[in-house]
Amino acid sequence: MAVGYQGLPKLHPVGGVRLGTTAAGIKKPGRPDLVLIELARGATASAVFTRNAFCAAPVILAREHLSAREPSYLLVNTGNANAGTGRQGLVDAQTCCEAVASRGGCEAADVLPFSTGVIGEPLPVATLTQGIPAAFSALVAEGWANAADGILTTDTVPKGSSRQVEIGGRPVTITGISKGAGMIRPDMATMLAFIATDAVVERDVLDGLLKRAAGLSFNRISVDGDTSTNDACVLMATGASGVKPEPGSDDFETLETAVTAVCRELAQLIVRDGEGATKFIAIKVVKGRDQKECTDVAYTIAHSPLVKTAFFASDPNWGRILAAVGRAGVPDLNLQAVTIHLNEVCIVSDGGRAADYEEARGQLVMDQEEITIRVDLSRGSAEATVWTCDFSYDYVRINAEYRT
Template structure:
């Protein structure tokens, strides 16, 4: 069961002016499930994207990069589940492009104005004919309020759809933000299989959208891990429809730019954390906070070493305070001049280790009490400087193995 995560309420998800969403059942892998989702953008919208760092990236990722680089005004995005169209070579690229062409023809657009996204099983041919056959139903379904349907339509092994909305006031106008994400396994975005889509009606200089998205990704989807596997298909998209009516934001460090970025980041972090809370087989949501580093990068390095350790993650699943495993992970994180006598370790408020060794006041029953919780914070002090950073992860359970052993059956 997801860790303190519930399905979104459709009526609480805000429509975004200038954007419609349509969802259909195309039978891509299984009958009777939503598996094709369209985002249709009115003229004037701006789009930015960040994608997986996996060099074996999927065909749709390659085509998205090409279309964004071409500079065409993006007017539509098409998402399919059930098939990742990854590890499919030239044939996969041809099928991704055929999907774009079919939707472009239906909308009177150029193929480069369409972005494709796929998620699901790797190394199987994309059934493009089923996607194309499902496009009329998805187009007929298109409505501004269909965010909850879209959140369902992009799921794979997720147990719950993931979506959220926020509003703020900019220049006397109400600005809306809505986003969805999917992912439960193969999650360690390096911008799992992870997809994220956030849209806002804010008015913002299109040139600012890509750097803004990079900042959002770094502080949200690039701070989560379930199993340390970087997917072939990770994609995170930001759409600004420019419809809110306030004066355009021309600098991210302006008062309005800071406000908008904070609201977008809150949405992105909630969506990213929802992926961890719904991690395959997860029973615990764990924040790993590392402070006292010389740089934020080395803090992340240590945090990910802890978050990726199967021994640490299985100990959390068992509620076993075998906390030397955390110290071991700190030690092998790759900081060559780390002074172990400066290391401090806490589980929530429980001070476990000090000056590199067991805290004389630490009691095993206190550690176990914290380990039994469904939400836990691991805090590590490095004693090297003032930098800090954090990542979010989950435990590793029997169910994770079962889900992934049976994924294609």
């Protein structure tokens, strides 16, 4: 069970968005595996994709389609990533877009395809396209929770987040769903997130908003440091509320804060459901010279198998955290000035173990399920937070036994 999981919250419908989920038979019979998202005319959409050079066929096609126009439909299948499938993979993804377009009365370029599941198997195009009529029939505004189920692979829980804020005296909704359990499992290629708002946001403004929100959420999590061939995050703005916050205004700030909060919650849910995770760890690096050195330090800690196994063992092994900070490549770091805290307990100061540190106090923190590591570099005003989980026997089991 995911660390600190509270169940799926109420997911408010977003005007201009309908979702249809069906069991097309790509996975086990009866298991939802195909999700169709319909956007009303006039909606804008923005997406960020994996930086993996071996990106999957649907990523290539979705990026291409999105560059030309605003989408009418998003088609998401689980059970097969259509990755490592070469040229045939592109043909298959295009065929699926055409099937949606012919049923939906639009062009194939108006459809964005997304796939998640096993790498390297041919996409079962016939099975998938046979499910499309049922997905159309299932389209409803209240379809978010079903869709949250329909995009899962080996996740143990569905992931959703929803906010309603008031902008200029009128309600605006932001709702999103995500999936992913290894930060990326290339063989269950992996993180997907779909977020919609009924605010009016033009495409170039939406691009900037998504980039910033993802930078503070999906790009700040790590389960195992791997990066999928299929990662994608889509932000859609339908405009159905009629509310158009001007970029730079307080109203826009309200929207951006809410979108970022939804993204952060969806991202943290992926870490909480991390493979084999028993702890949820926030790594906060403060007083760095710039963002880059803060994230370098945070990720070096987050990716260290030694730190992660120590957390699994609830072992307040401050030496491993100190060594990770030391090898993060921060130039001219004044070690005497660096302090490291586990929650409120100072574990490192003056270049070594804090003088007043007692193991029993560190142990009290480590015994908790949610822990914050705070590294103070004491040389600037930048800061960054990264979320990760521990490294357990179950991580090895899940990833060693996945295909056997």
